[in-house]
Structures are given as C-alpha cells and as structure tokens.
Amino acid sequence: MLREGKIRIPSGCAVSGIINRKGQVFSGIDIVDSIANMRERSNGLGGGFAAYGIYPEYRDCYAMHIFYDDIKAKEDTDYYINRNFEVNLSERIPVRKVKVIENQPIIWRYFLSPIPRRIEDVGGDEDEFMAQFVMQINAMIEGAFVASSGKNMGAFKGVGYPEDIGEFYRLDEYKAYLWTAHGRFPTNTPGWWGGAHPFTLLDWSVVHNGEISSYDTNRRFVEMYDYKCTLQTDTEVIIYLFDLLLRKIGLSLEEAVSVVAAPFWEDLDDLGPLKSRQLRNLRILYASALLNGPFSIILASGNGLMALNDRIKLRPLVAAEKDECLYVASEEAAIRAVAKDLDRVWAPRGGEAVVGLLEGKSDLLSASSSGRKIAGKCSGS
Amino acid sequence: MAISLKLPEFLVVRDKERCIECQVCVNQCANEAHIWDQDLEQVVSNDVACVNCHRCVVYCPTRALRIEEWKQDFKKNANWDGISIKQTYLQAESGGTLLIGMGNDKAYPIYWDHLLLNASQVTNPSIDPLREPIELRTYLGRKPDLLKNPSAFREELPPQLQLEVPVMFSAMSFGSVSLNTHRSLAAAASELGIYWNAGEGGLHEDLFSYSPKTIVQVASGRFGINASMLKRAGGIEIKIGQGAKPGIGGHLPGEKVEEDVSRTRRIPYGSDAISPAPHHDIYSIEDLRQLIYSLKEATAYERVVGVKVAAVHNIAAIASGIARAGADIIVLDGFRGGTGAAPLRIRDNVGLPAEFALAAVDQRLREEGIRNEVSLVIAGGIRNSADIIKAIALGADAIYIGTAALIALGCHMCQKCYTGKCNWGIATQQPDLVRRVNPKIGRERLVNLVRSWEHEMKEMLGGMGINAIESLRGNRLMLRGVGLNAKELEILGIKAAGE
Amino acid sequence: MKKVVAIKEYCVACGLCEVYCATVHSRYPDSVLKAFKLSPQKPVSRVFLEKSEQWSGGIQCRHCKDAPCIAACITGAMYRNRDGIVLLDEERCVQCSTCVIACPYGLIKESDMGGRKVLLKCDLCYQLAESPTCVTYCPNEALIWVEEGETL
Structure with a gap:
C-alpha cells in the first residue's frame, strides 16, 4: 500500500487559531484545549500545531523542524544542511512519553543561518533559496521531511489526536503570540507524521479543513512557478499558492483572497467600475489559482493570521474577539472552551477573510520575507 | 463505352x-x-x-x-x-483523387471514450446546479506574465474573447456552407454569448450586425479579408492548417462561387477559389510572428489573434513556437476534424487525435511556464458535453464544434459536402437547396444544443464539487483512463481507473 | 384577420402542405396513410405548391376583403363567416364555376369526386383549434399564420 505523500488522501478536520494582536505570548494550553473540544472532528490519525514567537533567542535563525525515518536520512540531510548553512544549534526536539503516541520518527530541530555565498549561487533571493532548499529535501531525501523552517516559529505535528500530540511535544512549555491547531480525520488507515497539519513554507503555515476539488489545476499552476508538490495534499498546494501570490508576485492579502475565493461573475457588476474591473481581471489572470471545493483554512505568518472559507461556504468557520485576542475555529464551542465573555462572535461569509494582524503590521508578509536580503547572524547563539 | x-x-x-x-x-x-x-x-x-x-x-x-x-x-x-x-x-x-467531406470516419481509437470523470462522494459535497451557481464563463486571449507584470490586473488587459459557455462554432466558410448556415451560426452565437468563426472567405454584408461575435479567418488564400473586415470582426484567426487535411490547401470549385460568394470573397464570379497549401508569406515561425503582429497592428492591438494548426506529430514544439510568436490563442485541430472537401487518403491517414495533441501541448506549455499566457482551444471530433468536460480537464480553455453544429442544423453525415448538392441546404450554394435551412429554426436548434450541453456540463462540474469551469482546466486528476496502455496514460497525463 | 403567408425564402418545395391539406379534408383527417390508401377518390389539396426556377411557395385562397368570388357566386353559396373567412357552402353550390373564373389568383379549383364535379378552396381549417394544417406541418416554417399586415 502506498504511504500517504505518494498518494492523495482526502480528509475532514477541525481547525483552530488564536492570536494575541498585541504580541503578548501565552502557553500552548489554550490552543490544545480548544482543538481538544472538537475531538469528534478528528479520528486520531493526525494532529498538529503551529506556534509563532516561540524562539525569541533564535529569532533571526531559520528554525528547521525535521522528521527522519532513520539515521541514514538524517545523515544525508545533515550533509546538505552543513553545505548550505551555519548550524547554530542542532538538537532532538524534547518530547514527553505519551502512551497513545507511537511510531514516532526521529524529530530534530536546527537553528540555521544560510551561508551568503550559497544564496548568491542561486540568484541572491534568500526566501527563494530557503523555499527551494526545503522542497528539495522533501523531494529528494527518502525518509526526511521538513515540518517547518521559518523564523521564530515551529510546527509540531504527528499521528494521534491533537491533544495527545500537544502533550507529546510539551506545548504547555512553549509560549507564542499566535497558535494554530489542527485535528485530522483522514480517510486512509495508517497515518503519516508528515501528512499531519500544519503545512509550512518559510514563515507560512496552513491548517486546513476540506478538500480542494481544483487540486490538480492549482498544482499544475504553481508548478509552473518552481514549486514542487511532493506530498499530494491539498494543503501543500494551498500554502504554495499563497506564497506565490503574496511573496513572489506581491499581491496584497485582499487581492490574494479575491483570487483564491473569487467573487462570482454576476456579483462583480455591483462593485463599481474600478473595483469590478480589477476583480474581473484578477479572476481572468489567476483563473487557475481559484480554490474550488469545500474548505476552511487558517493561514498564518509571523505577522498574524487569516482565516478563510471557500466562496460558497461548504465548511464551518467561526470567528470571535475578546480584547486583543482574535479566535477562529471550526466550531464556536472550541472558542468558548478557552475564552469566556467574548466581545463579538460571528460566522464569516464564504470567501470573506478574517484577518488578525499584530499591532503595527499591515499585511501577513513577515519582514524577513520581503524581497532580497542577505541573512545576518543569529542573535541568540 | x-x-x-x-x-x-x-x-x-x-x-x-x-x-x-x-x-x-x-x-x-x-x-x-x-x-x-x-x-x-x-x-x-x-x-x-x-x-x-x-x-x-x-x-x-x-x-x-x-x-x-x-x-x-x-x-x-x-x-x-x-x-x-x-x-x-x-x-x-x-x-x-478520391474526394470526401466531413471528418475521418475510420475506426481509430476515440480517446474521449476511454476517459472517465470523477464525482464527489462523502468527503466533498457535490453541488446541485439548480441550487447553486456554477460558472462556465471563459476568457480567451493573451494574459501577461504574472511574475513580470504583477500589477497587470490594475490596467486594461489585452483583448479577450468572453464566452458564456466554453464552446465556439468552428471555421466554416461562406462558400463551403450556405449563407443561411452562416446566418444560423451567427445568430446562435450572438444569442449564446459565444463566438462563431466565419472561416476563410469573409463575412457576408447581411451578417455585419453579428460581427462583434464573429471570428474572421486569415488563411492562405486571404479571401474576404481587408483592414476594415479585420477591424469589424470580434476576433481574428490565422489558419495554418486543418485537422481533416493537414498540409493541404483548399479548393472551392467555381460552381460554388455564385454572386454573393464572389462578392464576399472578393474574387471573380465563377472562378475557382484556391487556398494554397502553405501561406506563401509564412515559410517559418518568424514569418508567422510577422503576420500575427501585422494583424495586431492593423487592428490597433484591440483584437485577439489566434492561430489554428492541424494536430501533427511534433505539435508540442509547434504550439510552443506559436505561443512565443505572439499568438493569443492556439487552436489545435485533431484528425477527426471536419471539412467540406478533402482528399480521402489525407483525411484518413494524416494527423493526430485531438486528445493527444491537447495533452502534449498543455503539458509542454506548462513545462515552459507559459501556459497561463496563452489560451488553448481544441477542435476536431467533439461530439457532446462530456467530450468538452474531458477536454477541459485535459487542459483546454475552450473547444470548437463544427460537425456537431451542422448536425444540429440537419446534417446527416453523408460526407458528400464536396458535391455542392447538400440536400439539407448546408454545404451548397444552389438557391433551391439553400432555402432548406431556415435561419430562425437553425438558430433555435443551435441554441438548444449548446444550452442543453451547458446544463449537462454544470451537472458534471457540480458532481465533481467544482463551481467554476476554470477549476477544471488542466485538472487531470478528475480523469481516469480505461483500456489504455501505460504509454497512452503517460501522454494523456492521467491515472488508470482504479489507481 | 390572420392569414397564411408563404415565405418563399424558406420554402423547400416538398409539397407536404398539399399532402396534409388533402388529408385533413379527407374522410381520414388523422392519417395520411388512410386518407390516401382508403379514400375512394384520391384526396385533393386546397393549397397549391407553386414552383419556378427562382422561388416556390404553398399558396391558397387569400380570403380577400373585397372577394370577387362572393360577388360572382350565382347562388350565394360563397360567403364570408364571422371571422372573415371566405367559405363555400357545398349544399348551395351548383358547380357553375363562376367563382373559378372570378378568382384573380386562380385559387379555387375544380375537382372530380368520382364523376361528380366539386369546387374546392381553402377554408383556413376553421374547424380546427390550432393553426391551419399546412402551417402546422410545413417542415421549414415557410408557411406562417399571421395577422394581416404583420411584418415578419
């Protein structure tokens, strides 16, 4: 039987996300409780979290979380890492023994600074260098999978219910200003650690509930722009699509949303000539980037999060605010489980993005992800 | 004797x-x-x-x-x-030479019939077109490079053909078909919000009111073409070749060149209209580029210029060249494509199935990163809405129908178009026969056909959980092959049924 | 008043108007086969397909406003009903054929019904609820039933 990653597996899910817009950090307890509240929506075959702000002491390093099936995969990967990076720290990610979590891979993390000459070798764009490096490891090294590689962030995921995964990774000991979580209900039997959400690229992470009917259209579109879809999952395509639209092409978040959840043609006429022309043109130019089919997603970066439904809202998504915190989740109960006396609760319409940014940030692109930059040294090492 | x-x-x-x-x-x-x-x-x-x-x-x-x-x-x-x-x-x-009309009728494999579509079950809801909008609108034309022109959407885009259904009526010239056939096609296309192609031979003055929805053809004989005709038309197509007779020109016998035809084509009454095999000003790809840009210049860059080629063995490279030569639309005409007259041996033995040509070209343009910049239209053997859906899933933006449209008008596929004695009033200029197509009925029948296909396409899309046609374009995971060998599956870029 | 108009541009000269007219005025109005196979005399049409090199069309009594046939009729058999349709009362007709001579279009015809002369003309199928039979069955909609003066 083909392992997930070699074959495309549909799955249902729960998602949750919390951001403190003032940037104050809080432990992983809330996000674990929130996602645990939606245990019905997962089946124990995948759970995971993305956390932003967890590595302040290495904030300028790329924090690379990697799963290895065996020591050979690690040795092969280490060889490439050493050729391309200065390694500031390399260690096993500390985990707690949890009875129901089994068959875990070797879970490693590195804090890395790219060697400037290597970036110059591939044209001088650091983000592109990082993105290509990660995609190459995933595509070329059998048994190695990069779970995350952004700065001051990390993905913690695996096979199990999300609350057990949270316990396993000791998330109560991490402090972040932005957490997203995912509980998975895949339709295959043996779960694969790499197949759990979130998926990440650079600082981006995505957790996703749904199935993208336009998958192959979207995949073949992003592959024209040097992305390698190696995992056969919808979520991988979603993250590449946003990276392409926001980072490589430089659309605003609002424009990118109107690409992936494009308005219906007949609704365009009501928006006034200028707005209508731009949206029409976006839809014409980016036809292959429309995400079709049921989804609710939470896209996050170091600057904040954006939650979005497909344009006819075929999957649930609820948002809520309390003070400086913004909550998004598949179900209202998952928000109320961790936040009392909410200021506002609403169900965003299909295609209507819920955006929560850190104070002072105007979009999701991190400072580190904007244009060509040569890496500085890590401050924490 | x-x-x-x-x-x-x-x-x-x-x-x-x-x-x-x-x-x-x-x-x-x-x-x-x-x-x-x-x-x-x-x-x-x-x-x-x-x-x-x-x-x-x-x-x-x-x-x-x-x-x-x-x-x-x-x-x-x-x-x-x-x-x-x-x-x-x-x-x-x-x-x-043995002559014949219509498309290749030999028992070569029909690959459409070896492709099966997907539908949603459980993990993804199917969408009911009677309850939810499902969009078929399609824009054909050049799209700027997204990376090089990230803000292109803020400006006026290059000209685009807006189709409410991704179907067009393919080139059939006035001369090869009757004026009443042209009237029917033109009126139906205008009512449907699609385009029809007037073929090589210009547009009869009675049909000028339909010209915004008309694509005029610039073929090797250049019949009926001048600057005002180009400006009047909704779109322009350079015809290099035709699926029914790749590498062969056209010959409209003088008997068919009656008064209206002669005036519309701008040739003497009763003279044979010969379209040479090649364009004698296009002996290479750079010559094509010159013609494309001449036509764009002549129309102040306000018209879409497409290039139609017959599907032949090296089609992927040819199509790539056409895209790079500046064509806004590439039309691939498969070997099942129809004709008013072709040498039988050519029709039956030359060319490629449209399915393979499409798959190969779409893949090649993607590998070169230019698929998004040019539109891909296929023609040649599309029989029904399922063929269209499969073509779009393989990678087409839209399709042309010729034979299917003529059948809607009454054609019974006797393949005797070249005799000029079409009893159904379609492929004839004989006045008593031309009267047999009543354009009012013809328009209705064409509109009915396309509307019924439109509904069927929406149902198939909805079944796949897709509510916009662009999300099916090139979505080859929605296809599975049955009865195909590994190489055929590889060329089509699809999995086998059960995989 | 609605009249039948022939559109010569779309007449295919098939003659089906005659076949169906003859049938509907026969003893077996619902079956072409029976009308032609079982009727003692060959059924006769009251619409006439006119053909020339240039054009063709099915034509029939124009139901003139100022109908010469009514004026000419010696017995008063030719009359106009309330709807304006010019009809021939066969009971009163003495087959004098004056109307045939009077009709400027030649659209009243004599017919031999088993040795008995009868005069036949279009009655616009006034007994039927729908359009006249020739219009209903014209395969190319080249006969249309429109209000007088209505432009096409």
Whole structure:
C-alpha cells in the first residue's frame, strides 16, 4: 500500500487559531484545549500545531523542524544542511512519553543561518533559496521531511489526536503570540507524521479543513512557478499558492483572497467600475489559482493570521474577539472552551477573510520575507 | 463505352404498402435518386444516385422509405475488403483523387471514450446546479506574465474573447456552407454569448450586425479579408492548417462561387477559389510572428489573434513556437476534424487525435511556464458535453464544434459536402437547396444544443464539487483512463481507473 | 384577420402542405396513410405548391376583403363567416364555376369526386383549434399564420 505523500488522501478536520494582536505570548494550553473540544472532528490519525514567537533567542535563525525515518536520512540531510548553512544549534526536539503516541520518527530541530555565498549561487533571493532548499529535501531525501523552517516559529505535528500530540511535544512549555491547531480525520488507515497539519513554507503555515476539488489545476499552476508538490495534499498546494501570490508576485492579502475565493461573475457588476474591473481581471489572470471545493483554512505568518472559507461556504468557520485576542475555529464551542465573555462572535461569509494582524503590521508578509536580503547572524547563539 | 464497374452504395427501400405517390421524396432529392415515372405513374428509385442523406426518409409523410447499405459481398479477403476494391474501380475509371467531406470516419481509437470523470462522494459535497451557481464563463486571449507584470490586473488587459459557455462554432466558410448556415451560426452565437468563426472567405454584408461575435479567418488564400473586415470582426484567426487535411490547401470549385460568394470573397464570379497549401508569406515561425503582429497592428492591438494548426506529430514544439510568436490563442485541430472537401487518403491517414495533441501541448506549455499566457482551444471530433468536460480537464480553455453544429442544423453525415448538392441546404450554394435551412429554426436548434450541453456540463462540474469551469482546466486528476496502455496514460497525463 | 403567408425564402418545395391539406379534408383527417390508401377518390389539396426556377411557395385562397368570388357566386353559396373567412357552402353550390373564373389568383379549383364535379378552396381549417394544417406541418416554417399586415 502506498504511504500517504505518494498518494492523495482526502480528509475532514477541525481547525483552530488564536492570536494575541498585541504580541503578548501565552502557553500552548489554550490552543490544545480548544482543538481538544472538537475531538469528534478528528479520528486520531493526525494532529498538529503551529506556534509563532516561540524562539525569541533564535529569532533571526531559520528554525528547521525535521522528521527522519532513520539515521541514514538524517545523515544525508545533515550533509546538505552543513553545505548550505551555519548550524547554530542542532538538537532532538524534547518530547514527553505519551502512551497513545507511537511510531514516532526521529524529530530534530536546527537553528540555521544560510551561508551568503550559497544564496548568491542561486540568484541572491534568500526566501527563494530557503523555499527551494526545503522542497528539495522533501523531494529528494527518502525518509526526511521538513515540518517547518521559518523564523521564530515551529510546527509540531504527528499521528494521534491533537491533544495527545500537544502533550507529546510539551506545548504547555512553549509560549507564542499566535497558535494554530489542527485535528485530522483522514480517510486512509495508517497515518503519516508528515501528512499531519500544519503545512509550512518559510514563515507560512496552513491548517486546513476540506478538500480542494481544483487540486490538480492549482498544482499544475504553481508548478509552473518552481514549486514542487511532493506530498499530494491539498494543503501543500494551498500554502504554495499563497506564497506565490503574496511573496513572489506581491499581491496584497485582499487581492490574494479575491483570487483564491473569487467573487462570482454576476456579483462583480455591483462593485463599481474600478473595483469590478480589477476583480474581473484578477479572476481572468489567476483563473487557475481559484480554490474550488469545500474548505476552511487558517493561514498564518509571523505577522498574524487569516482565516478563510471557500466562496460558497461548504465548511464551518467561526470567528470571535475578546480584547486583543482574535479566535477562529471550526466550531464556536472550541472558542468558548478557552475564552469566556467574548466581545463579538460571528460566522464569516464564504470567501470573506478574517484577518488578525499584530499591532503595527499591515499585511501577513513577515519582514524577513520581503524581497532580497542577505541573512545576518543569529542573535541568540 | 466501357462498362462502369461502379455499384450503388445504397439501396432505397420503398414500402409500397405505405407509399402514397405524393412525390415529396422526388421534390427533395437533389441527387435524383427518386424519379416520378410518368408511364408507371409511380415513384421509382435510382439507387446509384443515393448518398444516404436521409432527406427523403425524414420528409416521407408515411414513413415509406428507408435506406440500406447495398449489400454485395466480395470474396472474403482480410486485406482487400469491398471498400478498397470499390475505391480502386473508382480511381481506375476517373483517374482522379478520391474526394470526401466531413471528418475521418475510420475506426481509430476515440480517446474521449476511454476517459472517465470523477464525482464527489462523502468527503466533498457535490453541488446541485439548480441550487447553486456554477460558472462556465471563459476568457480567451493573451494574459501577461504574472511574475513580470504583477500589477497587470490594475490596467486594461489585452483583448479577450468572453464566452458564456466554453464552446465556439468552428471555421466554416461562406462558400463551403450556405449563407443561411452562416446566418444560423451567427445568430446562435450572438444569442449564446459565444463566438462563431466565419472561416476563410469573409463575412457576408447581411451578417455585419453579428460581427462583434464573429471570428474572421486569415488563411492562405486571404479571401474576404481587408483592414476594415479585420477591424469589424470580434476576433481574428490565422489558419495554418486543418485537422481533416493537414498540409493541404483548399479548393472551392467555381460552381460554388455564385454572386454573393464572389462578392464576399472578393474574387471573380465563377472562378475557382484556391487556398494554397502553405501561406506563401509564412515559410517559418518568424514569418508567422510577422503576420500575427501585422494583424495586431492593423487592428490597433484591440483584437485577439489566434492561430489554428492541424494536430501533427511534433505539435508540442509547434504550439510552443506559436505561443512565443505572439499568438493569443492556439487552436489545435485533431484528425477527426471536419471539412467540406478533402482528399480521402489525407483525411484518413494524416494527423493526430485531438486528445493527444491537447495533452502534449498543455503539458509542454506548462513545462515552459507559459501556459497561463496563452489560451488553448481544441477542435476536431467533439461530439457532446462530456467530450468538452474531458477536454477541459485535459487542459483546454475552450473547444470548437463544427460537425456537431451542422448536425444540429440537419446534417446527416453523408460526407458528400464536396458535391455542392447538400440536400439539407448546408454545404451548397444552389438557391433551391439553400432555402432548406431556415435561419430562425437553425438558430433555435443551435441554441438548444449548446444550452442543453451547458446544463449537462454544470451537472458534471457540480458532481465533481467544482463551481467554476476554470477549476477544471488542466485538472487531470478528475480523469481516469480505461483500456489504455501505460504509454497512452503517460501522454494523456492521467491515472488508470482504479489507481 | 390572420392569414397564411408563404415565405418563399424558406420554402423547400416538398409539397407536404398539399399532402396534409388533402388529408385533413379527407374522410381520414388523422392519417395520411388512410386518407390516401382508403379514400375512394384520391384526396385533393386546397393549397397549391407553386414552383419556378427562382422561388416556390404553398399558396391558397387569400380570403380577400373585397372577394370577387362572393360577388360572382350565382347562388350565394360563397360567403364570408364571422371571422372573415371566405367559405363555400357545398349544399348551395351548383358547380357553375363562376367563382373559378372570378378568382384573380386562380385559387379555387375544380375537382372530380368520382364523376361528380366539386369546387374546392381553402377554408383556413376553421374547424380546427390550432393553426391551419399546412402551417402546422410545413417542415421549414415557410408557411406562417399571421395577422394581416404583420411584418415578419
């Protein structure tokens, strides 16, 4: 039987996300409780979290979380890492023994600074260098999978219910200003650690509930722009699509949303000539980037999060605010489980993005992800 | 005179119990297969003249007529079958090239029939087109490079053809088909919000009101084309080749060049209209580029310029060259594509299936990163809405129908278009026959056909959980192959059923 | 008043108008086959397919406003009904054929019904609820039933 990653597996899910817009950090307890509240929506075959702000002491390093099936995969990967990076720290990610979590891979993390000459070798764009490096490891090294590689962030995921995964990774000991979580209900039997959400690229992470009917259209579109879809999952395509639209092409978040959840043609006429022309043109130019089919997603970066439904809202998504915190989740109960006396609760319409940014940030692109930059040294090492 | 070895192809079966000698069949048969015999006072058949077009069968008010194959067995021979023997007799008698109309009818595989579509079950809801909007609108034309022109969407885009359904009526010239056929196609396209292609031979002045929805063709004979015609048209297509006869030009016999045709084509009355095999100003790809840009210059860059080629063996590289030469639309015409007249041996033996050409070209343009910049239209053998959906899933933006549109108008596929005696009034200029297409009925039938396909396409899309046609474009995971070998699956870029 | 108009541009000269007219005025109005196979005399049409090199069309009584046939009729058999349709009362007709001579279009015809002369003309199928039979069965909509003066 083909392992997930070699074959495309549909799955249902729960998602949750919390951001403190003032940037104050809080432990992983809330996000674990929130996602645990939606245990019905997962089946124990995948759970995971993305956390932003967890590595302040290495904030300028790329924090690379990697799963290895065996020591050979690690040795092969280490060889490439050493050729391309200065390694500031390399260690096993500390985990707690949890009875129901089994068959875990070797879970490693590195804090890395790219060697400037290597970036110059591939044209001088650091983000592109990082993105290509990660995609190459995933595509070329059998048994190695990069779970995350952004700065001051990390993905913690695996096979199990999300609350057990949270316990396993000791998330109560991490402090972040932005957490997203995912509980998975895949339709295959043996779960694969790499197949759990979130998926990440650079600082981006995505957790996703749904199935993208336009998958192959979207995949073949992003592959024209040097992305390698190696995992056969919808979520991988979603993250590449946003990276392409926001980072490589430089659309605003609002424009990118109107690409992936494009308005219906007949609704365009009501928006006034200028707005209508731009949206029409976006839809014409980016036809292959429309995400079709049921989804609710939470896209996050170091600057904040954006939650979005497909344009006819075929999957649930609820948002809520309390003070400086913004909550998004598949179900209202998952928000109320961790936040009392909410200021506002609403169900965003299909295609209507819920955006929560850190104070002072105007979009999701991190400072580190904007244009060509040569890496500085890590401050924490 | 030496005896002719030619035997009838068809037998007119007349049920005497039902025949009322009304002579409707006599009135309708331009080939004189039915004759009123004064002496016998009854209708008699001249089977050798029958082309099996069914005009008499449909018109007979008592259903007294049926046409059968004329059965005359030859001694069994797996190599020399009856058809091959008869064709040899024919050429021995005439000394001429065998001519034929319509598309390749040989039993080559029809790959559409080896493709199966997906549908949603459980993990993804199917969408009901009666409850939710499902969008088929499609824009054909050049799209700027997204990376190089990230803010292109803020400006006016290059010209685009807006199609409410990803279907167009493919090029059939006035001359090869009747003016009433053109009237029907033009009116239907305008009503449907799609485009029709007037073929090489210009646009009759009666149809100028439909010109915004008309694509005019610039082919090797340049008939009917001048600057004002280019500006008047909604779109322009350079025709390099045609699926039914790749590498072969066209020949409209002088008999078909009556007054209207001669005026529209701008050629003398009664003269043969010869379209050379190549454009004599296009002997290479850089020449094509010059023509594309000449046409764009002539229309102030306000018109879409497409290039139509026959699907031939090296089609992926050719298409890539066409895209780079500046074409806004590439039209691939598969070997099933129809024609008013083609040499039989060419029609039956040259070219590629549209399915393969499409798959190869779409993949190549993606590998070169330019697929998003140019539109891909396929033609040649599309029979129904499922073929269209499969074509779009393989990677087409839109499709052309020619034969299907003519069948909607009454064509019965007798393949005798080249005789100019089309009993259905389609491929003829004979005034009494031209009257047989009533454009009002023709328009209705074409609109009905496309609207019914539109609904079927929406149902298939909804079943796949897709509510916009662009999300199916190139979505090959929605296809599975049955009865295909590994190489065919690889070229089509699809998985086998069950995978 | 609605009249039948022939559109010569789309007439295919098939003659089905005659076949169906003859049928509907026969003893077996619902079956072409029976009308032609069982009727003692061959059924006769009151619409006439006119053909020339240039054009063709099914034509029939124009139901003139100022109908010469009514004026000419010696017995008063030719009359106009309340709807304006010019009809021939066969009971009162003495087959004098004056109307045939009077009709400027030649659209009243004599017919031999088993040795008995009858005069036949279009009655616009006034007994039927729908359009006249020739219009209903014209395969190319080249006969249309429209209000007088209505442009196409």
